[in-house]
Amino acid sequence: MGWIDLDSRACSIARTLEIVGDRWTLLILRDVFNGVRRFADLQRHLGIARNVLTQRLTALVDAGILVRIPYREPGTRSRHEYEPTDRGHELLSVLLTIIAWGDRHLADASGPPVHVRHTACGADVRLVPVCEAGHAIKSASEVLIEPGPGARPARRSSSVSSQMD
Amino acid sequence: MGWIDLDSRACSIARTLEIVGDRWTLLILRDVFNGVRRFADLQRHLGIARNVLTQRLTALVDAGILVRIPYREPGTRSRHEYEPTDRGHELLSVLLTIIAWGDRHLADASGPPVHVRHTACGADVRLVPVCEAGHAIKSASEVLIEPGPGARPARRSSSVSSQMD
DNA sequence: CACCCTAGGTTCTTATTAGCAACTCAGCTG
DNA sequence: CAGCTGAGTTGCTAATAAGAACCTAGGGTG
Numbered sequence: 082m083g084w085i086d087l088d089s090r091a092c093s094i095a096r097t098l099e100i101v102g103d104r105w106t107l108l109i110l111r112d113v114f115n116g117v118r119r120f121a122d123l124q125r126h127l128g129i130a131r132n133v134l135t136q137r138l139t140a141l142v143d144a145g146i147l148v149r150i151p152y153r154e155p156g157t158r159s160r161h162e163y164e165p166t167d168r169g170h171e172l173l174s175v176l177l178t179i180i181a182w183g184d185r186h187l188a189d190a191s192g193p194p195v196h197v198r199h200t201a202c203g204a205d206v207r208l209v210p211v212c213e214a215g216h217a218i219k220s221a222s223e224v225l226i227e228p229g230p231g232a233r234p235a236r237r238s239s240s241v242s243s244q245m246d
Numbered sequence: 247m248g249w250i251d252l253d254s255r256a257c258s259i260a261r262t263l264e265i266v267g268d269r270w271t272l273l274i275l276r277d278v279f280n281g282v283r284r285f286a287d288l289q290r291h292l293g294i295a296r297n298v299l300t301q302r303l304t305a306l307v308d309a310g311i312l313v314r315i316p317y318r319e320p321g322t323r324s325r326h327e328y329e330p331t332d333r334g335h336e337l338l339s340v341l342l343t344i345i346a347w348g349d350r351h352l353a354d355a356s357g358p359p360v361h362v363r364h365t366a367c368g369a370d371v372r373l374v375p376v377c378e379a380g381h382a383i384k385s386a387s388e389v390l391i392e393p394g395p396g397a398r399p400a401r402r403s404s405s406v407s408s409q410m411d
Numbered sequence: 412c413a414c415c416c417t418a419g420g421t422t423c424t425t426a427t428t429a430g431c432a433a434c435t436c437a438g439c440t441g
Numbered sequence: 442c443a444g445c446t447g448a449g450t451t452g453c454t455a456a457t458a459a460g461a462a463c464c465t466a467g468g469g470t471g
Contacts, residue, residue, distance in 0.1 A: 092276070093345045093347075093348025094273060094344050094348060097348035099269075103268065104264075105429095107259060108260060108263065114391060119448090120447070120448050121446090121447060121448075124448095129429095130430045131449070132431095132449085135449060135450080136428095156440080157287050157438080157439065158439065158447090160447065168350075170385065175340065176341070179263070179340055180259055180262075182262055182337060183259060183262035183321070185256025186310075187261040188258065195393070198377075198389065200388050201388060202379045204378040205377060206341065207378070208375050209373065210371055211371070211372060212364035212372075212373070213369040213370050214364070216369075218364060218371060221363075224338070225364060226276070226341075269458090270458095286419070294458095296459095297420085297422085297460095300420060321469080323417095323467040323468065324467090396466065414469105417467095418466095419446105419464105420463105420465085423461085423463090425458085425460080425461105426459070428456080429454100429455080429457085431454080432453090432454105432456085434451075435469090436448090436450100437447095438468095439444105440445080441442100
């Protein structure tokens with residue numbers, strides 16, 4: 082078999098999923114991008130357990146994806162809300178592809194429940210895969226996922242055939 | 247506050263995450279895209295518990311993302327392996343954005359551990375957000391996630407201010 | 412034809428994570 | 442200074458994951 086037995090953990094997918102790979106984190110980010118930024122609002126809107134929300138928010142802050150910003154409403158004490166950092170904002174592309182896939186494959190009869198629009202011109206936003214040479218990619222079979230410079234061979238002692246270790 | 251209180255579950259993100267929103271499913275898909283298609287190979291390569299792998303694979307087959315394909319190696323009985331369907335292949339775009347984000351933000355000193363290349367010309371593949379009018383999107387602040395035709399107001403009785411319900 | 416091997420599971424027990432409810436804590440308001 | 446509110450923490454229960462042993466069908470080997 083022709084596949085490559087790399088360390089399954091030294092992979093950008095695995096590393097990213099350690100942060101956002103659970104049922105809540107991306108939904109929290111969706112809400113934060115939408116402007117829901119306070120603990121109680123997030124808790125109400127998502128229907129998430131309070132302790133789990135606490136845990137996810139601190140994990141996102143630790144990962145540098147959100148920052149706690151203090152604010153003060155008149156007549157109340159100082160509180161804080163959660164804002165995406167630059168690296169947090171860049172996760173929007175992940176949400177966009179998820180929305181696109183869900184809209185295509187899981188929409189019910191009433192049509193897609195979310196629209197992503199370019200604020201400036203109002204047109205819908207899509208992500209298009211292109212190669213650096215400028216060719217449009219039409220199908221997954223046109224690309225090859227292969228080890229880059231940071232790849233490491235698998236540590237697991239396996240009898241599996243491999244090209245790398 | 248100006249945000250929209252939609253039903254948090256009637257959302258393409260929530261619906262998609264019900265299928266792929268856990269720590270293993272996208273890693274399984276990564277391996278399947280890479281050609282690791284048999285139960286034992288997946289189990290060894292990922293280090294996943296066998297019962298969890300069984301459960302994830304049947305869920306992916308039920309969701310129409312993978313299909314079981316029977317095959318027969320000479321001298322053994324008929325077995326089956328897992329192949330992505332068309333809708334499964336389309337999840338590659340999600341993996342691409344995750345790889346891109348992880349490469350940018352979580353790579354260690356040795357560089358990104360994965361490369362995605364265009365088979366035809368060998369150049370690296372990226373996903374670029376564009377609007378239908380052809381404008382390139384440079385930052386998340388240039389887009390607006392808003393309710394589409396399938397959106398429903400939240401059922402949760404909340405005192406939260408809203409534009410929609 | 413009894414026995415071992417292998418791929419692809421199932422079943423059992425234990426550990427981790429999520430959900431729910433009650434409690435805390437700080438500052439404002441009456 | 443009692444009560445309210447946002448933002449948690451703590452403790453208990455339910456669901457999910459991990460680990461390991463067991464099962465099963467077909468083939469090969471002696």
